Amino acid sequence: MNLVSARNQISRVVNFKRKKRLRTYTYTPYIFIAPTLAFIAVLILYPVIYAFVISFFNWHLLKQVRPFVWLGNYADIFRDRVFWISLKNTVYFVVVYVAFATLFGLALAVLAQRMVPHLRILVRSVCFIPVIAPLVATSMIWIWLYEPKYGILNYFLKFISLGPYRWLISPKSAMNSVIISTLWKSVGFNMAIFVAGLLSIPKMYYDAAKIDGASPIKSFLYITLPMLRDVIVFVLVVGIIGSFRVFTQTYIMTQGGPGTATKTIVLEIYFRAFRYFRMGNASAMAFILFGIILLVTVIQLKVFGKRNI
Amino acid sequence: MRSHRRYFEILLWIVGLALIVIMLFPFVWMISVSIKPLSEVRSIPPRLLPKEFTIKPYIDAFFRYKFGRFLLNSTVVAVAVTCIGLFTSSLAGFGFAKYSFRGRDYLFLMVLSVLMIPFHVVIIPLYMMMKAFGWIDTYWALIIPGCLVNTFGAYFMRQFILNIPTDLMEAARIDGCSEFGIYFKIILPLCKAALATLGVFIFMWTWDAFIWPLIVVSRESMRTLPVGLSILHDGYAYKWNILMAGATIAFIPMLIVFLIAQKYIIRGVALTGMKY
Numbered sequence: 001m002n003l004v005s006a007r008n009q010i011s012r013v014v015n016f017k018r019k020k021r022l023r024t025y026t027y028t029p030y031i032f033i034a035p036t037l038a039f040i041a042v043l044i045l046y047p048v049i050y051a052f053v054i055s056f057f058n059w060h061l062l063k064q065v066r067p068f069v070w071l072g073n074y075a076d077i078f079r080d081r082v083f084w085i086s087l088k089n090t091v092y093f094v095v096v097y098v099a100f101a102t103l104f105g106l107a108l109a110v111l112a113q114r115m116v117p118h119l120r121i122l123v124r125s126v127c128f129i130p131v132i133a134p135l136v137a138t139s140m141i142w143i144w145l146y147e148p149k150y151g152i153l154n155y156f157l158k159f160i161s162l163g164p165y166r167w168l169i170s171p172k173s174a175m176n177s178v179i180i181s182t183l184w185k186s187v188g189f190n191m192a193i194f195v196a197g198l199l200s201i202p203k204m205y206y207d208a209a210k211i212d213g214a215s216p217i218k219s220f221l222y223i224t225l226p227m228l229r230d231v232i233v234f235v236l237v238v239g240i241i242g243s244f245r246v247f248t249q250t251y252i253m254t255q256g257g258p259g260t261a262t263k264t265i266v267l268e269i270y271f272r273a274f275r276y277f278r279m280g281n282a283s284a285m286a287f288i289l290f291g292i293i294l295l296v297t298v299i300q301l302k303v304f305g306k307r308n309i
Numbered sequence: 310m311r312s313h314r315r316y317f318e319i320l321l322w323i324v325g326l327a328l329i330v331i332m333l334f335p336f337v338w339m340i341s342v343s344i345k346p347l348s349e350v351r352s353i354p355p356r357l358l359p360k361e362f363t364i365k366p367y368i369d370a371f372f373r374y375k376f377g378r379f380l381l382n383s384t385v386v387a388v389a390v391t392c393i394g395l396f397t398s399s400l401a402g403f404g405f406a407k408y409s410f411r412g413r414d415y416l417f418l419m420v421l422s423v424l425m426i427p428f429h430v431v432i433i434p435l436y437m438m439m440k441a442f443g444w445i446d447t448y449w450a451l452i453i454p455g456c457l458v459n460t461f462g463a464y465f466m467r468q469f470i471l472n473i474p475t476d477l478m479e480a481a482r483i484d485g486c487s488e489f490g491i492y493f494k495i496i497l498p499l500c501k502a503a504l505a506t507l508g509v510f511i512f513m514w515t516w517d518a519f520i521w522p523l524i525v526v527s528r529e530s531m532r533t534l535p536v537g538l539s540i541l542h543d544g545y546a547y548k549w550n551i552l553m554a555g556a557t558i559a560f561i562p563m564l565i566v567f568l569i570a571q572k573y574i575i576r577g578v579a580l581t582g583m584k585y
Contacts, residue, residue, distance in 0.1 A: 028488040032404030033416065035397040036463045043435065043457050044423050050434035111324055114317075119325045125571060126329045129336070132567045132574070134517045136535035137556035140542060141335045144342065144549055150351045152338060184331070189578065196579030245427055248519045252539055266429050266520075273433050274524055286430045293427060 051283045059280035066280075073284035083285065086256075086263040087292075089175060093246055093264060097179050098239040104183065105190025105235065106228070110220065112191070113198050124195060127188035135185065139252035142181035143168065168254055171261035178249050178262055190235050197231035198224070233304045237297065244293050265289050336560070343367065343553035350549045366554040374551060376558050378530055379537035384562075385448060386522075386533060387515040390455040394511045395504055398459040402466025403496050407478060417467070423460050432524065439525055450525040451533065455518065458511050469503040470496060506577040509570045516563060534559040 055073055059066045077083045112123050130138060145153050146167035157163040167177045201224065209219040225232075247266040250256060256263035256271070265285065273282035337357070342350055343366050345359040370376045405417050435454055444450040473496065481491050497504070519535045526532055532540065538555045545551065567574060 026410065029404040029408035029410045029413070032408075032492070033401045033463075036401035036420070036459050037416065039397070039456055039459055040420065040423050043454055044426060044431055044460075047431035047434035047438070048426060050437075051430055054433065108328065111321060115321050115325050116318075119322065123325045123328055124575075126332050128571075128575065129564070129567065130332055132513060132563050133336075134535055134556075134559045134563060136517075136519055136538050137339075137559045138335070140538060140552055140556050141339045143542075144553070145335060145338065150353065150355070152355050155353075155355055184335070188332070192575055192578045245429065247429075248535075251519075252542070269429055269432075270520065270524075274436075279433050279437075283430075283433050286427075286433070290427055290430050294425070297425070 051286065054280050055283035055287055057280045059278075059283075061277035061279055069280070073281050074288070076281065077285055077288060082260060082263065082268065083265075085260045086265050086268045089260075089262060090244060090246065090264045092175060093179060094240055094243045096176075097182055097243050098236060100179070100183055101187055101190050101239055102232065102235050104187045106194050106232070108187065108191045109194035109198055110224065112195065124192070127191055129188070130185045131188045131192075133185070135248045136252055138185050139181065139249050142177075142184075143253055146177055146181075169258060171258045174254055174258060174261045178253055181253070182243075182246075182249055190239070193231060193235055194228070197228050201227045233300075237300050237304075240296060240300070241293055244289065244296070339553045339556055339560075342549055343551075343557050345550050347548060347550055366550040367558075370551050370554040370558060374537075374541055374555070375529060375532075376534070376537060376555050379532050379534045380558060380562075382448075382451075382531060383516055383533045383535075383559075386451045386455065387512050389448070389452045390458065390515045391508050391511045393452070393456045394458045394462050395508050397456070398462025398507065399466045399470075399497065399500060399504060400492065401459065401463035402468075402470050403492055405463065405467045406470035407473075407475065407496075420460055420463055424464070428457075428521075432521065435521075436524055445525055446528045446531045448531075451522055451531075454521060455515050458514060462507055462511070465507055466500065466503060469500060473499050502573070505570065506573040506580075509566060509573050510577055512566060513563060513574075516559075 056068060056070060057066045058069045058072065108123075108127065112120050115123060145151050148154060148164055148166050148169055151167070153167070154164040157165065165173060168174050205223045205227075206219055209223060214222070245266050246264050247270065250262045250264050250267050251270070254262040256267050266289070269282045269285050269289070272278045272285065341357050341359070344362055344364065346361055346363050346365070349356075349359055349361065401420075405413065405420075439445055439450045439454075442449070444453075477495055477499075478491050481495055486494065517535065518533070519539070522533045522536045523539065526536055529537075534555075538552070538559060541548075541555060542552055
């Protein structure tokens with residue numbers, strides 16, 4: 001007699017108790033999920049609708065008159081040169097950053113796995129320290145490392161007769177400098193995911209390949225890469241979705257400058273909403289960003305299939 | 310073949326040590342700058358160890374530039390969000406995992422799809438709501454929207470609770486345990502590892518949060534560490550020793566959390582790829 005039927009029998013015997021039991025059974029789960037659903041309703045669903053409505057108004061925070069402009073905000077944004085520049089910068093950041101973060105993450109994970117145990121554990125932990133450090137703090141550190149005249153980076157580069165570079169000061173190198181510091185900050189995150197992926201590959205595949213005389217490079221190409229396919233897709237998707245929202249680094253390090261060289265979309269949304277109080281325009285831009293992220297996600301799922309995401 | 314392997318091993322050591330230096334050097338430099346007097350910060354050539362060691366930047370940052378207060382604010386907010394987040398997430402995860410009720414699958418699908426919505430879409434209306442509630446410059450504005458992490462938390466806890474055998478619940482029910490009793494006495498103790506992982510992540514996310522506190526806080530006494538650091542940089546961009554002392558103050562608690570909970574953090578990343 002299993003537990004479920006035991007329970008039924010007991011309930012049948014104690015009839016009034018069963019009724020009570022059934023009643024609690026029906027609405028207790030709703031009580032359990034109620035706080036989370038309430039948070040979602042009040043802090044996401046309602047605001048999303050609100051933001052969508054605002055995006056059709058010329059909604060200035062400090063003005064009482066807020067005329068309905070239909071698609072005017074969207075039309076303005078698509079005619080806006082600064083929007084296209086910030087979109088271009090964001091896409092550049094996403095492509096370059098995600099490509100290198102995935103590549104380095106994988107390479108470092110594979111190399112770390114082949115190190116002697118003590119070194120391996122040390123390397124993995126140390127690479128994760130920048131990941132847990134507050135982004136504002138690390139951005140601040142890198143501003144000072146990048147400082148053209150007194151910064152230590154240019155000082156080191158002088159020894160191998162390079163530089164001095166202008167890093168964040170020059171429009172040409174500013175975005176790349178932001179990308180380098182972000183790579184340093186978060187490559188350990190990808191590395192941790194890849195290490196977990198590598199550990200899940202059965203060792204016997206490699207042993208079999210070794211017996212067949214495959215070189216390490218071949219076993220990487222024909223065992224590791226195919227087995228890590230899902231992990232790689234996952235890292236790419238998470239990386240792309242996350243880095244479309246880049247804000248803190250560009251806000252702290254450059255404020256979008258010099259000129260418009262590091263203006264990114266979220267930074268532009270922030271400026272429009274909370275510096276110039278153009279809430280309608282900023283909301284419309286937020287929805288355009290949302291649309292772009294959705295589109296990219298859908299394309300990725302179509303291309304790579306939706307296993308394990 | 311043998312010598313090949315030897316070279317490869319040496320190469321691995323070089324790569325490993327270089328990585329450690331690259332990853333740690335910026336932090337070493339941060340601390341090095343933060344214990345120099347301002348006159349030495351811009352010395353050429355730069356020196357790692359100051360000629361004149363001082364902890365004045367820390368004292369200045371802590372008292373004069375209110376980083377003590379910011380540290381308190383960050384701690385209060387992060388602890389509150391973590392507690393509320395853990396409680397509501399585990400409750401919802403339990404409800405979704407162990408009960409069948411009308412609309413469950415649709416509601417769970419909604420929780421999942423809400424995860425796709427970028428925070429920046431709702432940031433403007435949320436700001437207006439906080440203004441309407443009169444919550445600007447209060448802990449409420451920092452804590453309550455932060456609790457949105459429980460959408461992810463509910464999903465995370467559900468996956469974990471699904472693996473707990475239902476027989477345990479049935480047995481407890483026969484013994485006359487209430488449904489809340491099952492949650493407190495059976496589910497929670499069995500979820501300790503998952504709760505620890507989730508808790509550490511919520512704590513670190515909240516500690517790191519920047520754009521939202523930047524928006525809802527304007528009074529100096531309500532700033533969190535990241536906002537305080539950013540505004541100090543706007544005002545005193547030349548005082549690098551104090552800025553670096555502030556960065557160190559913001560970093561040390563995270564480092565301590567990492568050193569204590571490293572196991573949970575790495576496992577959490579590996580299991581779910583939680584975006585940090």
